[in-house]
Amino acid sequence: MPARPAPKVFTKFREVQEELGKSGAAIFRDAAGVESLIIDSPYSIRYIHSYAEDTPFFLGLAQGKLMGSKCTGCGFVYATPRGHCMECGEPTNWLELPKEGRVHSWTTCQFGSEAFLKDTPYNLCLVEFEGAGSLLLARLKDCVQDDIWVGMPVVAKFDPKPKYSITDVWFVPKK
């Protein structure tokens, strides 16, 4: 006598996925009649992630500061900090960026990867700052798709309960 009854057979792959959530196993029968056993196989992991040379940026966000970096060799200012300059290879120094900038480009996302579906729709923008040669990618809040335009002035806002993530800062339209 079998210890476990045979899994249910499905001809639609989507139904297989639903069944895995219920019983943990299913059989998919394809158009040629070939049957394949499919099982649920979860996987989770907790990383010990160091921000390493980017540490001051993330500590800065928690203090309500946007930290960029400036090359000690050529003076190039990076809005997304880099430990070393990509032009001349010299180390950079930390430097506080202005809290205001302009939208260089933008989009409104109706989807995202699994962990961010709960946030949809959300806006992304690349921000340009006076005096910086590169950009910063961030969420753009307090506005909807129809409100946003390239060149729009924006202001940084900081999470009062910082999580040491890039999402601790976001931008809103300047009033």
Add this chain to the structure above:
Amino acid sequence: MVTGGVTKFAKAHPAMDFRLMVKKAYDAALSEIPNLTKDRIDGTRISYFSDHFTRQLKAASMVQDYLGMNPKGSIRLEWGGATGGEGFQAAYEAVASGRMDTVLAAGFETMSRVQTWKGNEFIALASDTNYDFPLGGFYTGYYALMVVRHIHEYIRKTRFAHIKDEREAQRLAITEGSRIMSLVSVKNHLNALHNPYAQYPKRLTVEDVLKSEMISYPLTREQICTMSDGAAVAVLCTAERAKEFTDKPVEIIGVGTGTDTMRLADRPFGKVPLLPHESAKDYENLDYPGVHSFRAGRAAGREAFAMAGITDPKKELDFIELHDAYASSEIQTYEDLGLCRYGEGYGFTESGAPFLKGFRYPFPTPKAGEIPVNPSGGLIACGHPVGATGLMQAVFAFWQLQGTIDKHFGDPTLQIRGAKRGAIHSHAGTGSAVTVSVLQRGF
């Protein structure tokens, strides 16, 4: 290149794991050349993108094993979306360096093993996980950021330069850009109706594309490729050996690669690296690449075309299979590869130049046939099992140059008559790495 093989790309192939998919593509390739047997293959180059999808590290070893290739030499390649293109060039280098006479390049991806939005997460892990990923983990969002700026540079500032209201002008420009991107989507889906290997052949109208679900403004579902399961292989060898295997070999006459910053935010605002048929005057007021163009694609094209002795790619190539993961990136790539000047991609699309001649599209294509792009249907319609995609392009290009499209597709419609020379183009995450290879009829 003496032979190639492709599995039909599909949303899922539950009855085949990655080893069996590669084996089927390999058997198909070898079945074309009776005297090309396993003992004639000196080694392999195996490409797949994501260990997350396989959840089986050293999956390339298992492919090597399943094909019975042990103990021959093998190297695994991974380079984001350009993984297949890199695998192809790695095989080329193994032969060109004199290390091997005959090499198998094999690539695969099994993306159906997770749900779509988890799959998007795995793909987005190929963006900076400190600064970019936590904002949404969404590649379509990154490409939308790029095309919004591309439209700003090349439609807002030209076609709508006369409109004073900035916001109104930008809206009109995006509407215009969306319409033109849809022409690309219609083209690739329609071409694919004649390609039995394609995952999503469809007869669409511009309206259908625009009305399909909005994914990341302004990119709609029909302007974006899907996830796929699939495998593809190519066999490369020396010119000497090729004569023993086939009377219809295809030469690889140029290879190029290029790179750019992982983060869009770090892309420079500098000068355009010119192709021979361009002049610095063409781009006097252009900050390049910014986030609107792919400097890696330009660099790869420059290297490959220089090696192949090509000075004007539109005139000297008969077709291109390029990496249209998004309809937007197909238009951006026309410019990178010098099919038109930077800024002319939208007009070039509307002219019909990248469309097939004598093919019925639901809108006028007066210059059709000038340089057909993605005659196979491209990634948008064929699917994009990442590690196989660049090799799929190589196989389709190989069949075009052999003149064997009818034999392989069971339909002669997509055969470009007299095709002598074509290029393939494989592109990784937001343009952070690109390969271009130029193939030429060798008989």
